[in-house]
Amino acid sequence: MKKLSLITLVLLLLLQLREAVAQPSLRFVAEDLYPLHYITDQGKYAGFLVELAQLLTEECEINSNIEIMPQARAFKEFRRDPNTIMLSLLKTPSRENDFQFLGEVYQAKAYLIGLKQNHIKLKTLQDAQKFRTGTVRGYFSQVFLESKGFSKEDNLVLATDPASLLNMLYKDRTDLVLTNSISLEQELTLLKLEPESVEHKLELADFPNELHFTAHSQLSKSTVIRLSKALQKIKQDGRYFNLATKWQVAY
Known part of the structure; x- marks a missing residue:
């Protein structure tokens, strides 16, 4: 009887060990x-x-x-x-x-943002095709803009990373930037760019959020x-x- 109990205990311990090993x-x-x-x-x-x-x-x-x-x-x-x-x-x-x-x-809502001084007024995303619009290369936002008719040859500007993209906006190398507003103010401050100089130009309601x-x-x-x-x-x-x-x- 004791031998059977010992075997049962060993089996239970082995089962627990197996579960622990299998646990990711x-x-x-x-x-x-x-x-x-x-x-x-x-x-x-x-x-x-x-x-x-x-x-x-x-x-x-x-x-x-x-x-x-x-x-x-x-x-x-x-x-x-x-x-x-x-x-x-x-x-x-x-x-x-x-x-x-x-x-x-x-x-996370998506927006097209731009400098206030440019006085760009947008009612639809199609209106933005008259301007240079930037995003980060390889992001879903690139796929989204290309699906809406933007192209690198005409009006789509691609940056290597978010910091470069925001700097391009302030250096007038793009008119608009597709981004969300999760930490925009903090990012601009860290880059020593003035957050009060930008504004939302258009909310992209059909962009996945x-x-x-x-x-x-x-x-x-x-x-x-x-x-x-x-x-x-x-x-x-x-x-x-x-x-x-x-x-x-x-x-």
């Missing part, structure tokens, strides 16, 4: 984008979605770590490693078959389901709202 350790990656996910002056990772990711993995009892890096590198790491999750990725029709979207975590926690296509379905259900629970029980209130982000 997740890595969340994102660019530096205040107040969603950013690096503090002390070198710490902070932000609304950083804390939401921590809540999520605690709820699921999954080990995880978070890293902030340039967007191009973050996306490359995400595509390479099945256990890497993007903290905020724009959900677009072309991406729905490539990735697993765990749930919407934020909405849902940011999602997004998983690799090969992350196990069971893990995806656990994370999605946990995120929904966090939204329903008020923890998401409390976090959004703390970080003063609208939802």
